[in-house]
Amino acid sequence: MATETTAHARPAIDAALVRRxxxxxxxxxxxLPLTLLDPAGSDHAIYRLGKELSVRLPRHAGAIGQAEKESHWLPLLAPHLPLAIPVPVGVGEPDxxxxxxxxxxxxxxxxxxxxxxxxxxxxxAVELAGFLTALQKFTPEDIPVGDTLEGLTDRPxxxxxxxxxxxxxxxxxxxDGAAMTELWDAALAAPAWDRPPVWFHGDFHTGNLLTRDGRLSAVIDFGGxxxxxPACDVTIAFTLMSAGSRAAFRAELGVDDATWARGRGWALATGLNAYTSYAAVNPRVTAQTTRQITEALIG
Structure with a gap:
């Protein structure tokens, strides 16, 4: 089991460990053969297991709990969503x-x-707005009696x-430091969400979308x-979309000015976090986060 000495370390993960x-x-x-998926995300090491399975192991303590969360909630969400999402088949124990x-x-x-x-x-853009609309409509009536929402509260x-x-x-x-500060101040000053709480993906960006034959096919990584x-999910408008498609997304989702301002703040904050953490060692992250920050500044 995890201990105080391991809780904040980055464990070494390789094919031999995953195999064991x-x-x-x-x-x-x-x-079944194991094949490392590269490049994988910053939160998980991912291996393909045979042709039909994937194995995901958290790289750091911030991703702890995602396996259990997805195993519990994704089967309940899947019937309500218009795009495929991961189908959990097992949760492994520390060893x-x-x-x-x-x-x-x-x-x-x-x-x-x-x-x-x-x-x-x-x-x-309209298809992504439809996915978020369907996710937000998942209601307490769809949750099994006795289930709790522990661990699902939003992050200010x-x-x-x-x-x-x-x-x-x-x-x-x-x-542009002045422009970033102005955007950030506006995001924090925007009125808070004042409607009933809704479901959000929490990490809705380009890297968590899959396509087949040039069309959207799936949304992955529901750890957040x-x-x-739901303002955090507006981030997709700045990681993937151009100005024109962004306008279509906003209109279809019906995003008000305050939520849009908070969404731009989320895009800036998460983009800066990834840029300062990984850009020096990962050119792919440099390109992605540079675009995210730049598009957020455009609005």
């Missing part, structure tokens, strides 16, 4: 020095969405204030799933 975990805890899959729960899900066929293919597509944008202002100061020579203010 799978073989010990899911012996019926012991004969062999690996400290946290990990997940096995059905493999979703598709390619990660790209700006080049989809940025200028109003129909894609203001919680990111200190880190975001520090990041603005750090990258002021790369982006929660209930509350």
């Amino acid at each position: 975990l799978v073989d010990a805890q899911f012996p019926h899959w012991a004969d 062999f020095g690996y400290p946290w729960p990990w997940a096995v899900s059905r493999w979703l066929v598709g390619e990660v969405a790209t700006v080049e293919a989809l940025a200028g597509s109003p129909s894609t 944008l203001a919680d990111r204030d200190r880190a975001t202002r520090a990041a603005i100061a750090e990258v002021g020579g790369v982006f 799933l929660g209930i509350g203010d």
